Amino acid sequence: MNILRFRRWRNHPVLRHLLEDVFFFPQHLICPLFIGESTFIHPELPGMSIYSLLDLPQKIKTLSHLDLHCFVLFPSTDKKDASGTESLNPRGLIPKAIDIIKKTNPKAVIFADVALDPYTDHGHDGILDKNSLVDNEKTVLALEKMSLLLAGAGADFIAPSDMMDGRVWAIRNALDAQGFLSTGILSYAAKYASAFYGPFRSAVKAPAHSLDKKSYQLSPQHKNIGISESLEDVKEGADGLIVKPGVCYLDILSKLKSLVHIPLVSYHVSGEYAMLRYASIHNALDEQRAVLETLHAFRRAGADGVITYYAEDYARWHRASLKL
DSSP states (O other): OOOOOGGGGGSSHHHHHHTOOOOOOGGGEEEEEEEESSOEEOTTSTTOEEEETTTHHHHHHHHHHTTOOEEEEEEEOSOOBTTOGGGGOTTSHHHHHHHHHHHHOTTOEEEEEEOSTTTBSSOOSSOBOTTSSBOHHHHHHHHHHHHHHHHHHTOSEEEEOSOOTTHHHHHHHHHHHTTOTTOEEEEEEEEBOOGGGHHHHHHTTOSOTTOOOTTTSBOTTOSHHHHHHHHHHHHHTOSEEEEESSGGGHHHHHHHHTTOOSOEEEEEOHHHHHHHHHHHHTTSSOHHHHHHHHHHHHHHHTOSEEEETTHHHHHHHHHHHHTO
């Protein structure tokens, strides 16, 4: 019997590179940025900071120099109430940040996260009813208003992360009616009620890390429902879909890649980032190799783009590799 010798193609680095068919470059990255009243290092996300509006221009210059031009923005504010009123402030952190980023880097593409959890004193992604459950219709109406505000401020894409039913359809109609025909919607279509969001909730000053959001976010045991909700968002007018978290839901990403023909984005979330960072701090793994392996896994599974807190690190590593 003649044994197939696949290893013959792996005996030389030139041959290994010859057969590579999955590539990752800085242009595949969307860089998350936390915007706050002051600049400080995030205690639960080593290597990450919250940036004030004053310090934001220098950060954008640094990232742009590394060929990072796509940003998703999150507020870190103490201005909270039951209805998330601050989300509709035209002089709030995110509208101001959009203006600053566009002036600092005219090439920048901004994805404005749309949800109420950074602005509510209870930490939920919507407005609560008398039974302390998220009211879908009232929340969607608030998200419409928030989307119009951010589109008017210059956001290129609205990224609703709330997981309310019908919000993509409502936001698309609202944007079109107000003339924002070029403003896209990148929907968090398959967002799971995950244990990996803790550091993010701390960054946006959500009241409780362990808040139960299972009445609107997907159960980790749901596969078909996650696919169905994503397909519904496509019907409602989404221009792209996000699968969140990333590492644990590559099967969802891969399945969607075979079903839809719009861009897919994987969100390498805060807890996934923190695991790699903490492990590398304690010398449990080679950080750069582990990150590269993770990012290539997203691309291999079907991601056109990746949101990751490692965006700046990867861009630096990539630039250094070009000098070798």
